[in-house]
Amino acid sequence: MRPHRARRRFGQNFLVDEGVVDAIVAAVAPRREDAMLEIGPGLGALTRPLARRLARLQVIEIDRDIVARLRSEFAGGNLLIHEGDALDFEFAAPGGELRVVGNLPYNISTPLLFHLARHAAAIRDIHVMLQKEVVERMVAEPSSSAYGRLSVMLQYRFALERVLEVPAAAFRPAPAVHSALVRMTPHRPLPHPARDEATFAAIVAAAFSQRRKTLRNTLKARFDAARLAQLGIDPGLRAQDLAVADFVLLADDAATGIVGRTADNSLQGTTRE
Secondary structure, three states, rough: OOOOOOOOOOOOOOEEEEEHHHHHHHOOOOOOOOOOOEOOOOOOOOOHHHHHHHOOOOEOOOOOOHHHHHHHHHOOOOEEEEEEOHOOOOOOOOOOEEEEEEEHHHHHHHHHHHHHHHHHHHEEEEEEEHHHHHHHHHHHOOOOOOHHHHHHHHHHHHEEEEEEOOOOEEEEEOOOEEEEEEEEOOOOOOOOOOOOHHHHHHHHHHHOOOOOOOOHHHHHOOOOHHHHHHHHOOOOOOOOHHEEEEEEEEHHHHHHHHHHHHHHHHHHHHHHH
């Protein structure tokens, strides 16, 4: 079989370091009965050791040439291949307690993380390789320079742990950045559930839209400084100084106002009728 040439449009950097592969498999610790899905199996560096340990392994791959290679290599075996884009994949479809692994394409890593978060109820855990800088943002603490919207939105849904750092030399072609493996375990139950998650997401996005500005400026469309102070939030702080629970507090206050206004409008409409 002829060598596969990495395609930039798919963000392909293939893991080739066997020591790193062994370390990832050890971190995942697959059991034979696990329901596991690998995102972007590529040339199979992780696929082969995982398939040997599992009764069945599912993979999702967008590159048709790689799909053909996998079908040839694993013909009649325990590999179930989904051909398509991971951004369109329904991770709830394989059933509950899904374990997700993969070396994520760095060019779509953030939207893919948010896509996985939307399916967290069907997922047991996630082990994915990402750009080291992205992982640092994911696990960052409040008041640190790396802490931002990605930190808040993922920490709301998951317990996050940086497991392993991986040098660029572990890949072919070598990326221009270092990588890291992160473990994401869905919170069950959520430690700080928001009353309305769409409002929560909107407030987090607004607060971080201008990182250097204070909350009295970034959130002025929803809260005046007095209301922030009443909620125990210093209006002179910046978004990066708030914990997940603080954003939930703000979102719940905003959602309460929205619900109240909606109910009032509904009653007024009934009266007019």
